[in-house]
Amino acid sequence: MIRLKDWSRKPSGQVLLATLLFCFIFIALFLGLFKSGLLYSAKERATRASNLTVLAAGAVYANGMQVVRLSNMIVIATALASAALLATGVGELVALGSLFTLDFDPLAFVKAVQKVQDLLFGITTKLPGLYPLLITVETFSIAGQNGLKSTWPGFSPNNWKLPTSLPSPILFFNILSIGPKTTQALIPNMALKFRDGSFLTMLKPKKFYQFTRVTDGKVFTYTEDQVELAPGSRGASYRVKPGLENQYKFVTEIKIPGSEKLAKLANTINALTALKLDVTDRDDPPLHNIFVFGSYPTSIADPSGNKAEIMTLGQVTVSGSGLEAWKVSDPHYSAFLSPTDPIELAKEMGIQSILSQLGNLLNLQNLFKKAIDDLI
Amino acid sequence: MILFKRPQEKGQALTEMILVIPLLVLMLAGIIQLIILFQARIAFEKTCGDVAREYDAGLVSNPDAINQDIWDKLGVYQKYFKRDSLTLNTEPPQPTLVDSLTQKIDSFGPWAAKLRSYLINYEGQTWTISINCQPPFLPAFVLPNGIGFQTQLTALRYPA
Structure with a gap:
């Protein structure tokens, strides 16, 4: 031990020790670099694997x-074929008076495909x-x-x-x-x-509501999306939605001439909205x-x-x-x-x-x- | 008269420096060359991925074009590789249940295969790409035959 101590005090011993220290530091650096290089390479492969998998x-x-x-x-094609079949057979069926008595869904084939x-x-x-x-x-x-x-x-x-x-x-x-x-x-x-017929709802006739101000007799008109069912009211009473002018004031529906026809049209449109069409986004x-x-x-x-x-x-x-x-x-x-x-x-x-x-x-x-x- | 000259401490630091500097330079050079090797490796991996993405997009298809594309994309790193050592081995990816099904459908005849191609029109390839890296001076001294890099990847593309 003493000899080693003495030796380390000699210039040759000091040089060797310093060299060993350098070697240790460089080996540590080398290993660190090697490991980080491997990890970086693995990261590149991981990114590639992820990209190719998702693609x-x-x-x-x-x-x-x-x-x-x-x-x-x-x-x-099925819908067209069904329509063609109906069109060709419809005359005979009407003649026989059995068109509306048949228990047959003309859209059966279309529904099967759907x-x-x-x-x-x-x-x-x-x-x-x-x-x-x-x-x-x-x-x-x-x-x-x-x-x-x-x-x-x-x-x-x-x-x-x-x-x-x-x-x-x-x-x-x-x-x-x-x-x-x-x-x-x-x-x-x-x-x-x-896809259904819901896009037809834009054709659906809208209801209009009115409120007449008592003080000056001024009439305000609202569409159905600007009014709400008054809570707790008996029957169907509507009021102006909060945040709008005359909020919470009761309104009355405007009767438009020919509204019965419009109501029928609305019913038809409602029926069409339930009809399934093709597949879409x-x-x-x-x-x-x-x-x-x-x-x-x-x-x-x-x-x-x-x-x-x-x-x-x-x-x-x-x-x-x-x-x-x-x-x-x-x-x-x-x-x-x-x-x-x-x-x-x-x-x-x-x-x-x-x-x-x-x-x-x-x-x-x-x-x-x-x-x-x-x-x- | 002095019969024995006393050892002098003068010049000790210089002696130490002379002993250590070559080792230091060697190690620094080793580190720099290791960095170059890793850079080459990463460039190779990245290039293979980029070309696989081009394959996905339908830009390259035959193995020669893929090989050339990989080489071109290596760019400044080409100097670390041997062009003639670049090899690409393509094979179909591991079969899935769908592949078994499509093979059965195709076995019914050409009309069935045609119909199937309308429904399942994507294809895949597994690439095994190898290249020999010409290492810089120090590693070349240790590994005169170079270092072989190999990577494997699988890509699917649509339409086939």
């Missing part, structure tokens, strides 16, 4: 939009449609092949495994337009609805997007052996000219990456709250139970 989801989604166009074409559309795309059904499920299956498959952690059951016919931890990846369908119940975005959907303006949240496992471990995982979030937007049947030959829907700032997005859309909820969920069953509860 794959967009590709299948875009294909689905073309299938919707084709199915709309079938609806229109039922298939409903099952295929999950438009009004509470459970996801077959096609949104296909988007999910394909996305999971591509996510796994691109290296994203896959804790869902494998969908390859030869590769079934049970989930062991929190699910990854997680898909959020059309979360930007889903409304306040953001957990519904976990249910695969394509943001579609059946749920939102106006149309918005179709998918977010994929995933985690990318790396080979870099901390001293306790826990391997680092990189969280990724990607967004794809699917857009096209429209879903109408006559647009079937239009350019296909296209999917493109949308820039995603996870922090801003989490703030805006409440994804953060969803993810924190996910952390508290014990298993997948609870996750879907909550989503289905929200849906119901």
Whole structure:
């Protein structure tokens, strides 16, 4: 020990010690650089995996939009065929006097096609449609092949495994337009609805109401959206909505000449609004997007052996000219990456709250139970 | 007269510097070259991702064009790679249940395949891309044959 002490006081010993110290510092720097280089490289791969996965989801989604166009074409064709059948048979039936006695729905074929559309795309059904499920299956498959952690059951016919931890990846369908119940975005959907005759309501005759001021006899006219049913009133008494001139004053409906005819027209329009037509976008303006949240496992471990995982979030937007049947030959829907700032997005859309909820969920069953509860 | 010259401390610092500086320079050079290697690796990974996105958009399709595109996009990093070592191996992605279904539909005949192509018109490819990195001076001394980089990715595109 004493000899080592003496030796370290000699110039040669000092040089060697200093060199060892330098070596230690440089090796530490070297290792740090190597690790950060590996992590940076893994981050690049994680971003790539996320982008390709979300684009794959967009590709299948875009294909689905073309299938919707084709199915709309079938609806229109079926409707035309039904109309043609009715037109050809109508003369004979009228002659026989049996047109109105037949227990036959002329729209039966159209309704059957619409039922298939409903099952295929999950438009009004509470459970996801077959096609949104296909988007999910394909996305999971591509996510796994691109290296994203896959804790869902494998969908390859030869590769079934049970989930062991929190699910990854997680898909959020059309979360930007889903409304306040953001957990519904976990249910695969394509943001579609059946077009109905509701656009005809703009033709519906409006009711007008009047109030005459006693002091000067001035007459004020209000439309039906400016008045409300007076609370606690007997019968249907209306008053001016708060915030408008003469608020809370009772008003009387104006009788317009020929109002009976208008009422009949309104009834007809009401009946037409219940009629289902083709499938169209749920939102106006149309918005179709998918977010994929995933985690990318790396080979870099901390001293306790826990391997680092990189969280990724990607967004794809699917857009096209429209879903109408006559647009079937239009350019296909296209999917493109949308820039995603996870922090801003989490703030805006409440994804953060969803993810924190996910952390508290014990298993997948609870996750879907909550989503289905929200849906119901 | 002095028979034995006493050892002098003069010049000790210079001796230490002379001993340490080559080691220091070697290590600094090693660090810089490690950075270059990682930059090359990251550039390669990023380029492959960019080209895969072009494939998604339908801008490239045949393997030769993909190869050339990867090389072109490497840009200033080309000097760290050997062009003739760039290889691309394409294969279909792992089959899903849908693939099994579409194969069954296609087996009914060309009309069924045609009908199926209207309904399921997306396709995918798994790429395995390899390239040999020509490392800078120091790693080249240790690894004269270069360092092989390999990456794998899977992309789906629509329309096929």
